[in-house]
Amino acid sequence: MKIVVIGAGPAGLAAARAALDANQRVVLLDAADDLGGQYWRHLPSSRPSSNEAVLHHQWTNFVELRARLEDDPLCEVVTSAHVWAIDRAGIHVLVGPPDGPDRERRTYPTDAVVVATGAHDRVLPVPGWELPGVYSAGGAQALAKGDRVAVGERVLVAGSGPFLLPVALSLANSTSTVVGVVEASRARRVASSWAARPWELVGARTKVAEAGSYAREFARHRIPYVMGRAVTAIHGAECVESVTIAAVDSSWAPIVGTEYSLAVDAVCLGHGFTPRLELAIALGCQLNDRRFVAIDEGQRTSVVGVYAAGEITGVGGADLALVEGTIAGHLAAGGRLDDEVLGQARRHRATWRRFAARLDVAHAIGERWSQWLTPETTICRCEDVTYQQLRTVARVTDSSGLRSLKLTSRAGLGICQGRTCGRTIESLLGAWSNEGGLIDGVTTDRRPIAVPVRLGELRVDSRDAATD
Amino acid sequence: MVVVGAGIIGAACARALSKKGFSVTIVERGASVGGTSASGEGNLLVSDKAPGAELTMAQYASRLWPDLVAELANELGRDFPSLEFEPKGGLVVTLADGDARALESFAAHQREYGVRAEPLGAAEARLLEPDLNPRISSAVFYPDDAQVQPVIAAEAFLASARALGTRVVLGASVIGALAGDQGELAGVRTTKGDFPCDHVVVAAGPWSGEVARVLGGSLPVAPRKGFILVTSRMTQRVHHKVYDADYVGAVESDDRGLQTSTVVESTASGTVLIGSSRERVGFDASLDVAVVSELATKATRLFPFLSEASLMRVYCGFRPFVPDHVPVIGEDPTCPGLWYATGHEGAGIGLAPSTAEILAATLSGEEPAIDADPYSPARPSLASFLTNEPTE
Ligand SMILES: Cc1cc2nc3c(=O)[nH]c(=O)nc-3n(C[C@H](O)[C@H](O)[C@H](O)COP(=O)(O)OP(=O)(O)OC[C@H]3O[C@@H](n4cnc5c(N)ncnc54)[C@H](O)[C@@H]3O)c2cc1C
Numbered sequence: 001m002k003i004v005v006i007g008a009g010p011a012g013l014a015a016a017r018a019a020l021d022a023n024q025r026v027v028l029l030d031a032a033d034d035l036g037g038q039y040w041r042h043l044p045s046s047r048p049s050s051n052e053a054v055l056h057h058q059w060t061n062f063v064e065l066r067a068r069l070e071d072d073p074l075c076e077v078v079t080s081a082h083v084w085a086i087d088r089a090g091i092h093v094l095v096g097p098p099d100g101p102d103r104e105r106r107t108y109p110t111d112a113v114v115v116a117t118g119a120h121d122r123v124l125p126v127p128g129w130e131l132p133g134v135y136s137a138g139g140a141q142a143l144a145k146g147d148r149v150a151v152g153e154r155v156l157v158a159g160s161g162p163f164l165l166p167v168a169l170s171l172a173n174s175t176s177t178v179v180g181v182v183e184a185s186r187a188r189r190v191a192s193s194w195a196a197r198p199w200e201l202v203g204a205r206t207k208v209a210e211a212g213s214y215a216r217e218f219a220r221h222r223i224p225y226v227m228g229r230a231v232t233a234i235h236g237a238e239c240v241e242s243v244t245i246a247a248v249d250s251s252w253a254p255i256v257g258t259e260y261s262l263a264v265d266a267v268c269l270g271h272g273f274t275p276r277l278e279l280a281i282a283l284g285c286q287l288n289d290r291r292f293v294a295i296d297e298g299q300r301t302s303v304v305g306v307y308a309a310g311e312i313t314g315v316g317g318a319d320l321a322l323v324e325g326t327i328a329g330h331l332a333a334g335g336r337l338d339d340e341v342l343g344q345a346r347r348h349r350a351t352w353r354r355f356a357a358r359l360d361v362a363h364a365i366g367e368r369w370s371q372w373l374t375p376e377t378t379i380c381r382c383e384d385v386t387y388q389q390l391r392t393v394a395r396v397t398d399s400s401g402l403r404s405l406k407l408t409s410r411a412g413l414g415i416c417q418g419r420t421c422g423r424t425i426e427s428l429l430g431a432w433s434n435e436g437g438l439i440d441g442v443t444t445d446r447r448p449i450a451v452p453v454r455l456g457e458l459r460v461d462s463r464d465a466a467t468d
Numbered sequence: 469m470v471v472v473g474a475g476i477i478g479a480a481c482a483r484a485l486s487k488k489g490f491s492v493t494i495v496e497r498g499a500s501v502g503g504t505s506a507s508g509e510g511n512l513l514v515s516d517k518a519p520g521a522e523l524t525m526a527q528y529a530s531r532l533w534p535d536l537v538a539e540l541a542n543e544l545g546r547d548f549p550s551l552e553f554e555p556k557g558g559l560v561v562t563l564a565d566g567d568a569r570a571l572e573s574f575a576a577h578q579r580e581y582g583v584r585a586e587p588l589g590a591a592e593a594r595l596l597e598p599d600l601n602p603r604i605s606s607a608v609f610y611p612d613d614a615q616v617q618p619v620i621a622a623e624a625f626l627a628s629a630r631a632l633g634t635r636v637v638l639g640a641s642v643i644g645a646l647a648g649d650q651g652e653l654a655g656v657r658t659t660k661g662d663f664p665c666d667h668v669v670v671a672a673g674p675w676s677g678e679v680a681r682v683l684g685g686s687l688p689v690a691p692r693k694g695f696i697l698v699t700s701r702m703t704q705r706v707h708h709k710v711y712d713a714d715y716v717g718a719v720e721s722d723d724r725g726l727q728t729s730t731v732v733e734s735t736a737s738g739t740v741l742i743g744s745s746r747e748r749v750g751f752d753a754s755l756d757v758a759v760v761s762e763l764a765t766k767a768t769r770l771f772p773f774l775s776e777a778s779l780m781r782v783y784c785g786f787r788p789f790v791p792d793h794v795p796v797i798g799e800d801p802t803c804p805g806l807w808y809a810t811g812h813e814g815a816g817i818g819l820a821p822s823t824a825e826i827l828a829a830t831l832s833g834e835e836p837a838i839d840a841d842p843y844s845p846a847r848p849s850l851a852s853f854l855t856n857e858p859t860e
Pocket residue numbers: 006007008009010011012029030031032036037038039040081082083084116117118119120121137138139141163164166167202205276279309310311312316317318319321450451
């Protein structure tokens with residue numbers, strides 16, 4: 001048997017290691033050109049940075065993990081491996097740089113799979129968010145960490161959740177000045193849910209010392225952190241010039257009269273995460289009512305032989321992803337849940353999940369955030385669909401089906417296939433429906449074509465290597 | 469009057485019936501336009517139809533569409549999205565190794581029945597479509613082929629029907645018949661309650677066989693699966709609907725196995741649609757990369773530049789297939805009050821207007837614009853398939 005691990009972030013790496021520890025063969029696939037996922041995004045190995053360890057927590061942990069996998073003859077590590085579809089014939093992968101001319105087509109079996117495709121950050125639309133200079137928090141961090149590119153000189157980080165903090169620090173460690181972090185959840189809610197200082201959550205995973213370091217670093221960089229406020233508009237002629245910030249109530253509705261403006265040349269937005277579910281769905285895995293992959297104690301999905309770990313099962317940070325990966329990899333390799341080697345992982349998993357649950361409560365998107373939208377606000381950036389256009393289509397068709405509404409409005413039909421706006425259009429359209437919600441059971445999570453492929457690459461006469 | 473199904477056929481029929489003064493309720497088990505009508509393309513074709521009952525209906529529909537589009541736009545106002553009706557014409561070609569003679573004689577036969585089918589030389593074809601593979605052995609242009617955006621068209625019929633008084637009940641799945649004093653059909657039982665009526669019109673697309681059965685009738689409708697590929701947006705390089713001539717054979721075939729035939733068109737939004745495959749595999753919506761690859765291969769053969777185009781999305785749908793390939797419009801001979809408007813297979817978008825007109829005329833005792841007999845559920849070519857057993 002060979003265990004196929006999809007995704008080489010913390011969860012996938014840990015799964016691969018656990019399966020190798022149990023003497024199974026492993027194929028580790030990731031679309032990126034190096035291992036590490038969102039958490040351990042770093043410079044390409046051709047441009048090593050002496051500063052890497054400072055920039056990344058647990059960097060040594062990663063270096064060891066990567067070496068362990070790359071050195072093991074039982075492990076086949078395939079980077080630049082784009083899993084673009086899964087069907088009865090197997091896991092379909094194109095290997096090579098996305099724009100390269102000669103990507104190789106490969107197919108892997110589906111009988112033992114660990115899905116660890118992670119999540120990407122969710123960004124709620126804000127008037128002006130289509131301007132150059134607006135980034136997703138994760139995208140900005142990737143630029144700062146991976147490419148050492150500063151997104152701007154005066155940068156504001158806004159949205160919700162503790163992961164805005166490491167983003168702000170990554171930016172501050174580049175050449176940007178971070179003018180502030182604006183958290184929409186109100187201080188009391190955050191405080192009552194976990195701790196007075198939000199960085200403790202991010203830090204709690206390792207040791208208290210590291211938790212303290214966020215506070216110190218924020219103080220050192222003089223980054224103001226405000227809660228109960230949101231960016232409600234972004235302004236600029238050609239690119240970002242300023243933002244409007246307003247106080248919001250506990251449902252994130254802006255409070256009239258509290259607006260003020262701030263000059264910035266870049267804004268990084270993150271309002272939580274959306275799991276990358278398309279491959280799990282293609283494998284047939286059921287989702288739970290929170291719309292993550294449903295798993296049991298052994299990280300087993302509803303499909304025999306398919307395990308899931310990391311952020312596709314719930315957002316809880318890199319440490320939770322690591323221990324989930326360990327458990328998934330061990331079980332996929334034929335191990336048992338009560339095996340002694342999993343003792344620690346299971347205990348840690350319980351701890352991080354408690355944190356994750358609190359995080360959910362503290363930073364859940366307020367149900368009246370959409371009050372900061374204006375009729376002209378773009379909702380779907382790919383297809384240029386405004387709030388008013390979407391509202392009008394919903395009104396004139398009186399439809400309660402997402403499939404029909406997408407096809408009549410074009411929202412979510414663009415090149416990102418609703419990765420950015422999908423959940424937003426679902427929630428807006430659901431609220432307008434006369435049937436009390438969208439009733440066709442369609443969601444924007446299903447994407448049979450997981451990543452775009454060139455038609456020429458699918459020609460049956462092109463290179464096609466079956467691998468097993 | 470109860471219409472079962474809020475796809476394009478149910479919506480068009482409800483509108484036409486409301487216009488005739490019937491009091492109409494649509495019962496739909498899901499949301500509006502969530503079935504086949506939202507899973508395919510919107511080709512309004514005469515080109516792919518051999519002379520016969522289906523062609524007659526397509527020619528009738530092609531006369532109805534232009535006025536209908538204007539009428540709907542007028543009724544629904546500026547806020548309603550455009551139907552994206554484009555009478556752009558279709559170009560059917562045979563590539564070097566294809567059967568040029570078959571296409572030429574097919575077109576000649578169609579011309580005898582009034583189809584405008586203009587034979588073109590390879591150079592003329594490339595004038596219409598400069599990016600077409602130069603190895604064309606024959607080409608025929610069909611000026612009357614057109615396209616609409618099928619979901620917008622279906623929602624437009626529905627919105628118009630609503631404005632004319634049709635009631636639309638969503639989330640109501642038909643699960644049985646209501647019986648009258650004499651045991652006759654007196655309405656439908658749904659998961660959202662009972663709907664008494666004089667006539668039931670089954671317009672449930674590929675599920676029509678099952679709905680007919682629970683209502684006491686019999687109709688051999690089966691799903692014929694199809695995939696469509698959608699590319700990312702690009703500058704327009706495909707100007708007409710362009711087909712490989714192998715299309716014709718596939719539509720008419722009864723083979724259960726996989727067939728693909730290439731249809732390439734660009735849409736108002738800038739994407740290119742590539743259709744389509746045909747397979748009789750029940751209601752199994754799972755992706756099949758082999759089929760997708762075959763469609764991609766054939767499309768890039770027709771338009772080599774498409775090799776560089778990105779595949780972004782695939783649609784999968786189930787055409788309402790009937791064994792003799794002719795839509796079924798009329799009353800079930802064994803079950804008075806039970807009417808059908810279905811079985812359009814791969815042409816239900818195009819044939820929606822003519823279906824609605826034929827049904828509404830027949831139900832109100834008027835003479836339809838074309839002879840309705842060939843579409844009757846009582847026609848001889850269907851007799852051997854009528855049973856009361858569930859189909860696939
Ligand atoms: C901006 C930001 C800041 C964060 N800061 C912190 C922090 O300070 N502390 C902390 O604990 N956590 C932090 N996190 C969270 C942390 O990154 C995640 O918890 C962790 O990375 C999740 O691990 P994972 O393995 O589940 O997924 P990921 O790390 O996201 O890895 C998923 C991998 O799957 C691959 N993949 C997905 N789809 C495909 C496909 N179709 N084909 C091939 N490969 C595919 C991706 O390329 C990716 O490498 C942060 C996250 C973000 C976005």
